[in-house]
Every structure is written in C-alpha cells, then in structure tokens.
Amino acid sequence: xxxRPSATDLxxxxxxxxxxxxxxxxxxxxxxxxxxxxxxxxxxxxxxAFGETPLRHERAxxxxxxxxxxxxxxxxxxxxxEARRLRAxxxxDIRAGAFEADPARLDQVREHLVxxxxxxxxxxxxxxxxxxxxx
Amino acid sequence: xxxxxxxTEDGASRHGVTAEALSRLAAFLAEAARGPVxxxxxxxxxxxxxxxxxxxxxxxxxxxxxxxxxxxxRLSSLEALAFSHTRAEEFAILRAAYDAGVAVPEPLWLGExxxxxxxxxLVMRRLRGTAIGRKVVRDARxxxxxxxxxxxxxxxxxxxxxxxxxxxxxxxLGPAPDDPAAEAIAHYRAALDSDAEAHPxxxxxxxxxxxxxxxxxxxxxCHRDYRTGNYLVDAGRRRDGLTGILDxxxxxxxxxxxxxxxxxxxxxxxxxxxxxxxGIAERAPFYRGYRRVSGRExxxxxxHFWEVIAHVRWAxxxxxxxxxxxxxxxxxxELAAIGRRPPEMxxxxxxxxxxx
Numbered sequence: 001x002x003x004r005p006s007a008t009d010l011x012x013x014x015x016x017x018x019x020x021x022x023x024x025x026x027x028x029x030x031x032x033x034x035x036x037x038x039x040x041x042x043x044x045x046x047x048x049a050f051g052e053t054p055l056r057h058e059r060a061x062x063x064x065x066x067x068x069x070x071x072x073x074x075x076x077x078x079x080x081x082e083a084r085r086l087r088a089x090x091x092x093d094i095r096a097g098a099f100e101a102d103p104a105r106l107d108q109v110r111e112h113l114v115x116x117x118x119x120x121x122x123x124x125x126x127x128x129x130x131x132x133x134x135x
Numbered sequence: 136x137x138x139x140x141x142x143t144e145d146g147a148s149r150h151g152v153t154a155e156a157l158s159r160l161a162a163f164l165a166e167a168a169r170g171p172v173x174x175x176x177x178x179x180x181x182x183x184x185x186x187x188x189x190x191x192x193x194x195x196x197x198x199x200x201x202x203x204x205x206x207x208x209r210l211s212s213l214e215a216l217a218f219s220h221t222r223a224e225e226f227a228i229l230r231a232a233y234d235a236g237v238a239v240p241e242p243l244w245l246g247e248x249x250x251x252x253x254x255x256x257l258v259m260r261r262l263r264g265t266a267i268g269r270k271v272v273r274d275a276r277x278x279x280x281x282x283x284x285x286x287x288x289x290x291x292x293x294x295x296x297x298x299x300x301x302x303x304x305x306x307x308l309g310p311a312p313d314d315p316a317a318e319a320i321a322h323y324r325a326a327l328d329s330d331a332e333a334h335p336x337x338x339x340x341x342x343x344x345x346x347x348x349x350x351x352x353x354x355x356x357c358h359r360d361y362r363t364g365n366y367l368v369d370a371g372r373r374r375d376g377l378t379g380i381l382d383x384x385x386x387x388x389x390x391x392x393x394x395x396x397x398x399x400x401x402x403x404x405x406x407x408x409x410x411x412x413x414g415i416a417e418r419a420p421f422y423r424g425y426r427r428v429s430g431r432e433x434x435x436x437x438x439h440f441w442e443v444i445a446h447v448r449w450a451x452x453x454x455x456x457x458x459x460x461x462x463x464x465x466x467x468x469e470l471a472a473i474g475r476r477p478p479e480m481x482x483x484x485x486x487x488x489x490x491x
Binding site: 033036037039040043078084087088090091092094095097109114116117118120121124125128129130131132135 | 264324327332334335336338339341342408468469471472475476477478479481482485490491
C-alpha cells in the first residue's frame with residue numbers, strides 16, 4: 001500500500017515549515033544554507049512527483065535511437081541500469097561523430113538531448129526554464 | 136588546468152587562529168615590514184572552498200612602512216585543490232599583473248614557512264568594495280557605474296593579455312600551448328571520462344566545438360576566472376567603480392578569447408541575462424575597452440567557441456565539486472546542491488550549438 005501523506009506532500013510541508021517558521025529565527029550566517037536546504041527539498045519533491053516516468057521516456061528514446069526493441073522493464077534498478085548503459089553508449093557515439101553522416105538520426109539525437117535536458121530542468125530548476133521562455 | 140570555485144561568497148569560518156599563531160604571524164610581519172608590528176584585527180572575510188581570505192589590520196611602529204595598513208592574508212585552504220597554484224606562484228602572478236599596471240591588490244609578502252600558520256600564505260593590500268556578484272549586477276547603487284565598469288574591465292583584461300609567454304617571473308607556468316582550443320577539448324573529455332556518469336549533452340558540445348575549433352590568435356596570460364564576482368567594485372570611488380581584479384590562482388597561458396568568453400558566458404550573468412557582459416552591460420563597451428588596450432581584434436566565432444567551452448567547464452567543475460560531497464571527503468549541502476545545476480549549463484550548450 002501507499003502511505004499518506006505521499007513523499008511529495010511530506011517534502012512540501014517540510015519546506016514550507018523551514019521557510020516560514022524556521023527561517024526568521026535562523027542566524028544570518030546560516031541563512032544561505034537554509035535557503036539551499038529549502039531548494040533541495042523542492043527538487044526532491046518534484047522528482048518524487050514525476051516518479052519513474054522521465055527515466056522510462058529517456059530509455060524509450062534511447063532505445064529508438066539504437067533501433068532496439070523495448071521490452072518492458074518492471075524493476076526500477078534494472079530500468080536505471082539499462083538507461084545508464086544506453087546513455088554511456090550515446091555519449092561515446094556523439095564524441096566519435098557516429099551520427100553525423102545520417103541527418104535524420106542526428107536530428108533524433110538532438111531532439112532526445114533537448115527533451116532530456118528540459119525534463120531535468122523541470123525537476124532541478126523550473127524557474128530557470130521559465131526565465132528562458134521554455135517549459 | 137585549474138578549476139575555480141563555484142561556491143557562494145559568504146561561507147562561515149571553519150578554522151580558528153590560536154594566540155600562538157597570532158604571535159608568530161606578528162613576528163613574521165615585523166621582519167617583513169622591518170619594524171615592530173601590532174595586529175589590530177584579524178578576521179575571515181569570505182568563504183570559498185579553495186582559499187581563505189582574512190582581513191588583517193596592522194600598525195607598524197617604525198621603519199620604511201611606519202603607520203597603519205589594511206591588508207588581506209590569503210591562506211591555502213586545508214582542502215586546496217591539487218591543481219590550483221601555490222601561494223608562491225599566485226604571488227608571482229599578482230606581481231606580474233601589478234607591474235603590468237593591472238588593477239590588482241599590491242602583493243606585499245609571501246609566507247612559505249609552515250612554522251608560522253601551518254600553511255603557506257601571502258599578504259596583500261586590501262582594496263575597498265564588494266565582489267558579491269548578485270549585488271554588483273542587481274543593487275541600484277551600482278547602476279550608475281555599470282556601463283563604465285564594463286569598459287574598464289575590458290581595458291584591464293587587455294592589460295592582462297599583454298603579458299606574454301617568456302615573462303621572466305612566470306616561467307613556472309610552463310610552455311605556451313600550441314593549440315589552446317584542441318587542448319581544452321581534450322582536457323574536458325578527460326574530465327568527463329573520469330566521472331562515474333556519462334554526459335551526452337556535454338559530449339555534444341565538445342564535438343560541436345571540435346569541428347569548429349578556431350586557430351589560436353595568439354597565446355597570452357589568461358586569468359581563467361575573469362568574471363563578475365571576482366572583481367571589487369566601490370560605487371563611490373571612481374566613475375567606473377573598479378578597485379581591483381581578484382582570484383588569480385588559475386591563471387596560465389591560453390587563448391585570449393577564453394577569458395572574454397568566460398566573462399560574457401550566461402552562467403556568470405547572475406540572472407541578468409540580457410546584459411551579456413557579466414550581467415553588468417552589453418558586450419559593446421566591454422569589447423571596446425578590450426580592443427583599445429589590447430590592440431587585438433575580436434573574432435565572434437572564436438568567442439562563440441569558447442562560450443560553449445565555458446558552459447562545459449562550469450558543468451565539469453560542478454561535477455567535481457559535487458564529487459567532493461559524494462565521495463565523503465567533504466560532506467556539504469552546498470556542494471551537494473551544485474550537483475543539480477549542470478542541466479542549466481547543458482541547456483545553454485544546446486542553445487549555443489543550435490540544437491535548441
């Protein structure tokens with residue numbers, strides 16, 4: 001079963017309490033670290049809310065680049081390991097210029113990199129995305 | 136190649152000074168100043184994981200330096216990065232810059248004997264002003280000086296870049312690179328290879344750069360951390376407010392465009408992204424000052440190349456700093472949080488390479 005409140009709920013209320021109840025009493029020299037702590041809680045809450053979906057999408061895009069079948073992976077650790085393996089392969093291939101003779105495939109890689117980066121920013125810093133006019 | 140510090144600027148002191156150390160310091164200063172020295176004040180100025188800076192006020196009782204002096208004591212930190220310069224080398228670089236007429240704190244004395252403070256240190260004159268980047272770009276009191284400040288910073292960089300390989304005080308910097316662009320790409324690839332995770336976007340940026348690497352327009356003394364946050368501004372002082380360029384510990388021979396691009400890179404605009412010269416002004420005044428003093432033309436394609444490299448560099452430094460936390464060497468919330476920032480740099484890499 002899933003306990004309630006959810007991880008996201010807990011992290012959000014911890015952050016609100018830190019900012020609204022604790023922060024006014026935190027000495028000036030620790031204020032910056034307290035704000036970083038609040039930001040880290042916000043990142044974690046967003047990551048928890050997205051769950052495994054971004055990783056599944058990343059893995060599916062990577063598999064498509066390599067024309068590989070995408071057998072369903074149920075187990076989280078196996079999913080992460082498979083994504084990590086394909087990510088390393090992509091990085092090495094980009095360095096070697098492997099996609100540059102095939103414009104369609106290069107474009108597929110480009111779209112994948114943009115999609116992955118946007119998603120990581122949705123978790124890590126959505127305000128930065130907004131300031132860049134993206135979402 | 137060295138790495139500057141991404142940490143914020145007001146960290147708390149972690150290392151105290153004992154009464155014994157204080158008296159050894161006073162004895163060192165008395166010998167250096169050739170007169171009796173009283174230490175009126177010693178306190179940590181600002182944080183940072185690489186060096187510690189202490190505010191040091193002294194009174195010299197007699198001799199050539201008789202009088203009061205406001206100084207900075209700069210210590211190697213306990214966790215000093217292996218590849219940042221030693222204090223002796225930093226002292227020599229500061230001296231070379233000071234002699235070239237660059238606005239820097241005058242370097243006075245070098246303390247290499249670990250018997251004094253346990254670590255090497257240098258003593259330099261203290262300049263007025265603030266270095267805190269977000270204040271320089273945002274506070275209203277700096278609004279009247281920013282335009283002139285950008286031009287002046289271009290001029291100062293031009294003076295720095297007039298220092299060339301062969302300078303007799305800087306032989307420890309080694310030979311000048313033949314091909315700074317290719318060496319930078321190789322350096323950052325090696326850094327990515329040593330990371331536990333793969334970074335396809337950073338690889339994309341480096342591959343883009345490899346195919347467009349500019350020929351070196353010359354090799355000069357690069358500051359390598361020339362950016363908002365590393366110079367002091369005192370709005371009340373002069374028309375441009377600049378009092379000095381700080382943080383020289385990463386300087387070395389390189390391509391002039393590397394410094395120009397690092398200064399203008401979006402990651403150093405402190406959120407004021409439409410002022411492309413360090414968050415303080417447009418590029419035009421910065422470039423104008425640079426051209427006038429350096430006598431060099433500015434090649435926009437070379438700047439573009441080095442701006443891609445700048446964002447890769449920022450991300451690589453972030454990975455290393457996070458690793459100090461992850462490895463258990465230095466558990467730190469701030470270092471941990473830096474680990475979530477590379478996607479900002481990667482978005483800019485994608486934009487600069489036309490992928491976005």
